[in-house]
Amino acid sequence: MFSELIILVVRPLLGRGFLTLFFRQRALTVVAAILIFIFVVVISLLWQARKADIRIRYQNLGVVKLKNIRRVNISVGIIFLMFLPWILGTYLSEVIDNVGLYILMGLGLNVAVGLAGLLDLGYVTNFAVGAYIAGVLTTTGALGGAELSFWLVVPIAILAAMFTGFMLALPVLRMRGDYLAIATLGFGEIIRILALSDWLAPLIGGPQGILDIPKPSIFGFVFAGPQEFYYIILAACLVALFVFIRLNTSRTGR
Secondary structure (H helix, E strand, O other), X not given: OHHHHHHHHHHHHHOHHHHHHHEEOOEEOHHHHHXXXXXXXXXXXXXXXXXXXXXXXXXXXXXXXXXXXXXXXXXXXXXXXXXXXXXXXXXXXXXXXXXXXXXXXXXXXXXHHHHOOOOOOOOHHHHHHHXXXXXXXXXXXXXXXXXXXXHHHHHHHHHHXXXXXXXXXXXXXXXXXXXXXXXXXXXXXXXXXXXXXXXOHHHHOHHHOOOOOOOOEEOOEEOOOHHHHHHHHHHHXXXXXXXXXXXXXXXXXX
């Protein structure tokens, strides 16, 4: 791991006490997190103070220079995202994975609430259905039986989530405002209670959940941990962002 390599290289130079001030158990300490927060705040303040001047200079550049700068920024961003989990380590990579899942949820919620103006408080229902479908179809435990490939199950789970959203939208299609929020919140609570109930426990495991889900792999590369699984979430976020932008700028979106 890149973060562990940094520790091994820097430890003889700075000493163990200095490193434990910033890294502990493969994660950042409180001191390191505060320093990073201060750094981000300082950068933000500097940007707020000089953003007008920077924008004027940026707009005065030629078309060719702007394209080159955009390509460089995209290339640097891609390289940074590709190496990010190996810089952060195992624990922070798991945190980033959870952030990525919420980014996926936020992109979809932005379409429903931000663009369509529908206050859907049960949006997580679609995520739950897709997740349980994927778990049941891939698990090798007692709850499964199909034991399908992860890559085959992904489109099935997406279609199941879309179908669930469509079916739940039919009864509340004419509702607006608070009534829509209450109705969708009710659907979300129904799904949550059913998922944790003993009635569906033989199918989806109840409070215990679905166990023995194999780790996905492609061309011999196994997504065994948070650092590897990060790339699946990153790809999903990029695809969702592309679809969101295309939908928003299309005739249907407008």
